[in-house]
Each structure stands twice: as structure tokens, then as C-alpha cells.
Amino acid sequence: MASKGAAPSTYTPTPTKKTRPPIFSDSDVDWLRPDGRGFHQCRPAFFRTGAVNSAAGSAYAEFGNTKVIVSVFGPRESKKAMMYSDVGRLNCNVSYTTFATPVRGQGSDNKEFSSMLHKALEGAIMLETFPKTTVDVFALVLESGGSDLPVVISCASLALADAGIMMYDLVAGVSVSCLGRNLIIDPILEEETFQDGSLIITCMPSRYEVTQLTISGEWSTAKLNEAMELCLDACSKLAKIMRSCLKEAASASQD
Amino acid sequence: MEFVNPEGLRLDGRRPMEMRQLRAEIGAVAKADGSAVFEMGNTKVIAAVYGPREVQNRSQQINDQALVRCEYSMANFSTGDRRRKPKGDRRSTEISLVIRQTMEACILTHLMPRSQIDIYVQVLQADGGTRSACINAATLALADAGIPMRDLVTSCSAGYLNSTPLLDLNYVEDSAGGPDVTVGILPKLDKVTLLQMDAKLPIDIFENVMQLAAEGCKAIANYIREVLLENTKQLEYRRGL
């Protein structure tokens, strides 16, 4: 090859201490997010129950570009292979459609969402009310626009309520991203790709209990406390919206 | 390639009839009923025995015998190139079957009817002769678990390269494409329970190679017996006898 020349010179790569230039410089508080929201503003939430007729309960949620549909089947008889248990069982499955992500088929990176959904919901459901049976929760992400898991969890708890499964409280989920020194709530897909850290909280607002908490990236205590307060506040507001959706559905069916 | 140089030394400096260094340790896994680590040169294997215990799958229960099950798996980092699937591929299934049949022949299964004995073997480092190391480790683990056996089972492999029978092949010699004879015997009763060979050999040379492997097995049996005796002395000492 002509480019190599007679005696190829070699070099040993040394680890360079390059740091990536931060997206925000420190005092960029007035930077607008792509969709015009403030840093501590969530996307407008849209919920509708009764989306799937054949399921015992179902819900559809739309948060900006994130669209999720969840259907709940059960309580149905557990498979004979499973041992007797005097509490009910919960089986969760989260899957992405192939057209959900900008690049086709990227959703299979998120295999752990099924077990995280299970962990978030199992603290809220009264499993003793349906022994020997299983409740199946199937979540399908139609379009992934950022902050997928919290939307799936909120939508799943609405679907469970629609199916009539007894729960201690609705479960609302919110995620917060850390970009440089700024905390932004409910990130979209572009913001998530460049995040330095993320925190996902799901809680039961009226009992003020956290059912699931996942943190990644480096956080100092002060930022952590600030982020947790922000999320819990947003969760209680989200729960109010979810309750009003359920009341609307109930009153619509009564008419 | 030359596997035995003119002075009679192999690639790692051993003589043709010399085995690699052996090392065994009993009781590595506290939770198991019996466990052992066995090293032959650079091949390192850990075996654990759970049983006799209640049969998990009622349909497989045998009314007059114990059910012996075995699973062989290799760690991701055990071979030079990183493996992707630790278990479930064809070679692992075949070796699990081989180990199970070998151990089943020597366990007195009629003494423990309707029960199940599980033997799990995990390869930590693979450098040729993993099959033999697994069987030796399983024997030690079964002895540690106190399961009644007819005799110890020991196993060793031998090959034939550059017109010389070689004892205990390592990975480089094994992948040379020459014949590889693996023998498992019951040393006191002097009976063969396992005999496998790859490639082809004329019959008279085969007899020599098999004899060499059987002697290797007897040497391993002596070592295993010493290790077990030492372990029993330790147990006696701890009980204050």
C-alpha cells in the first residue's frame, strides 16, 4: 500500500488525559431544552384506560414522544409446573417494537426492564388476595422518546387498577438526568444519550414509600437529595393525573 | 512440528512417561455435601456433590436405585479465547454424559433408592485433559460427601506423537491431531470403566498407549489415596481423637 512507505514508522499510543468538553458551561441556567420546557418541568402526560378489549385491564400512556401500551391478564391459573404458593404471582414482560427506536431493533438492549418493572410493582400489589394464581403484565413500547421505564411503570399500575387487581396505592415513576451540574427531569432521548448520571424513582405517593430506586453515574449527596425531592414531588403530581384519568373512565362507563 | 525433541524432552520439558504436577484440595465449597478442587498442571477443575437428596422431578425417580445426574460447564475465562456460552453446547453435554456414566458405575446406587445425587463440575482453567481432571475431582468430591462407592475412579489420558507414546497430554499436544486415548479405571479392582479415543492407531501401539494411560491412572490413585488419608487425619484431629 502506497501510504505505508518503505519503513513504516510506529508509535505507541499513550493514554491522553482528554476530557470531553461539557455540553453546558456552568451557568447555563437559561438554556432551553429542545421542546421548550424548563429544567424542572415534566412533559404533559396523557393516559387512557381500556385500550385493549381482550385484556382484563389495559392502559395507554403518551408522554411527548414516548408511547407505551400495557395490558394485564389475570388473575389466571398458575402453570402446573410451578409449586403451590399461598400468595399470588406476578409475571412482567417489557418488549420494544422494532420501529420504536430511531435505529431499527435497538430496543433489545433493555432486557432488564422486565425485572425492574416486577420489582417496582410487587411492593404495591396485595398478592395475598389471589393465591395460587398469576397476574401477567405485558408492556409494549410503541415509540421510545426517552425516560421509557418510568412511563412503563406508571402505565402498568394504571392497567392493574383498570383490571381490578387490589393494590395498596398507585405507583408513579419519574426519572431525572444529570447533565454537568444541572438536573433535568423527564429527559428525552437526546438528553439521555449525553447524560452524566440518571436516577429513576418509583413511589407510592399517598403512602410516601419508594418501591424502586436505581442510580447510575456519579452523584454527590447534595445533588442526590435534591434529585430525590424533585422526583417525589413530580410523582405526587403524576399520581393526581392518574387518579383523575381513572375517575373519568369510571364515570364515563357509568353514563 | 516436533513434540519430542531428540533428547527425549517434550514441549514443556517433561519426559514422555512423566505426568504433570498434581494438586488436590478437599472441601472447597462449604455449602455442598462434598467438594474438591483438582489440578493437573494448568488444568484446574472444581467439583461439588449435592446428595443423596430427594428427587426433584418425580417422573425420573427410580424405585430401587439412586439417580445420578451430572453437569459439566466451562467458565468464560477458562480457555485462551474467551468462550461465549458456558454450558449447553454439544461438547459439554457429551462430557456430562461421560462423567455421569463413569461415576454411576462405581457408586453403590442400590443403597440409596428413590434419591438423587448431583455432581456439578466447573472448569476454571483448561489446558488439555479436562475430562480426566473432572473425573478425578468428582471422585474426591464423592468421597468427601461420604457416598458409598465400589472403588475410587481415576482417569488419565495418553497419546502417540513422533512415534512415542506420551502420557498426560496438554492442550498444544492434544490439538496436534494425533490420537488421544482417555482411560478411566477402578485401581483396586483393576477394571476399566471409561475408554475413549480420537483419531486412529494400529492395534499393537494402541495396547502400549492404553497400558501407559492405565499406569498413569494408578499413580493418580495413589496420590488421591494420600490426599484422602491426610484429610481424614485432619478431621480426626479436629474431633479430638
Place this chain on the structure above:
Amino acid sequence: MVGLSLGEKHFIQGGIDQNIRSDGRKRDTYRPISVETGVIPQANGSARIRIGATEVIASVKAELGRPDALQPDQGKVAIFVDCSPVAEPMFEGRGGEELSTELSVVLQHCLLGGKSGAGAGIDLSSLIVAEGKICWDLYIDGLVISSDGNLLDALGAAIKAALSNTGIPRVQVAAGALGDEQPEVDISDEEFLQFDTSGVPVIVTLTKVGRHYIVDATSEEESQMSSAVSVSINRKGHICGLSKRGSAGLDPSVISDMISVARHISEQLINKLDSEISAAEAGEDEM
């Protein structure tokens, strides 16, 4: 595992309430930790850690590969955990798959930081060889050999020890390759670069039984837990990852309290681990 009787359960919970556990430890004491490095000679780095009866082996292998198109100046790290059936009969076949995936994911969150790679315990930009074309792929494999509770702490500690034992071979890259061509690379067999592991975090798991939290639970104590929080903390005291397990909900103030307790304990754990690792490495050098 054989189930626990009601009397045993009361015994465990009562002991924890009174700050005396079944093996005599206090609520915030670890079992004796022993570290051995260099146990797998074929890997670039390896370590074997024993915490009480829990034993895990971690190995690090480095291979040359292509960097991700979205991050051309960073290497790649993949973490896999395998639960061997030697530890528990129920890990046979595919039984241990769920636990292995869960452990792998939590370890990835804790050690690899956010998606942009910031806050990672491992400096990914030090793994690059030729920007955009060749980088080191690190495969970190964990194997659970004996499981008696507290697997996450043991795996985190084993990975930290294996990384400090890792030597990446020095490479010579042929200069002057244009465009998309792959430059020729010559991997040296002798010289190695040691990894810098001062930024690698440790994982501390706090298990809540009754009203108190304990550190380093055995599997009996774990069966009685209402919830457990695993916090990954680095030397500076920053939290690098957190995950909550268990079916009971927790008050947010309880979580903050657990985080501060974990931070306090992690200082002692980091110091202890570092001293054990350097003792193990020194012992290995003598041999």
C-alpha cells in the same frame, strides 16, 4: 435451601435488633475477607475473593476491537456474571440465568456510569489505541463458586482486585493509515501497562431486617429481609450507582439514612480492600 422455622426466624430478627448476629458480628461488621490475585494465568488480570463462605472469581480479558460509532474515543467494557451450579443446585441448566442477568446489570450500572461514560469507575478513554478504528475491549467475567449471601459486594470487590491485577499489553501502531483502513498493530508480549484503579468504586449492600440495617448478610439473613439497597461508592465518597431490591416500599428518609450509613462503612471497606489487594499482589510477586 432448607426453609427456616418460625423459631429460627425470630432468633435472627431478635439478634439483629440487639446488635448481635448469629455468628457474633455486629450490624456493621464484615465477615473476614481474603483476596488472591493472579489465579487465572491466561487472563490479563484475575482475582479470587472470599467473604466468609461466599467465594467468587473475577477475570479480565482484553481484546482488540472497533470502538462504538457514537463514542470513537473510548474503549468498551462488558461485564458478565455466571452463577455456577457448584454454588447452588438450583443454578443448573438455565436456573441461574435470572440471577446472573440481574447481577450483571447492577454491576454495569455501578461501574460504567452514565451513557456518555462520565462518572465511570474505569477511565474508558485510556483504552483507545487508534481513535475511531481500534480500541481495547475489556471483558470482565465473574463466576460465583460458593454463595452464602452478599454476592454483589463480593463481585464488586473481586472486579476491583482483578482490575488492579490487569496488565494491558503495549501496542505499536503503524502510522500513516488513511481513511477507513485498519492500521497494523503489533502487540508486545513483554511490556504491560498497569490499570489505574483508584477510581473504581466498591459496592456496599445494606439489608433491612425489621427496623435495622445490617451489612454483609448471610443467605439466612437475606431470606428474612424486607428490602435491600446496594450502594456503589468511590473513594471520594460520591455515589456511583444504587439499586434497591426487595418487595417492601421504603420511606425516602430511610433511603437517605441508608446511603449515609453505607458511605461511612465504605471508607473502612475501601481501606481494607486496598490493603488486602496490595498484600496479595506483593505475595504474588514474591513467588
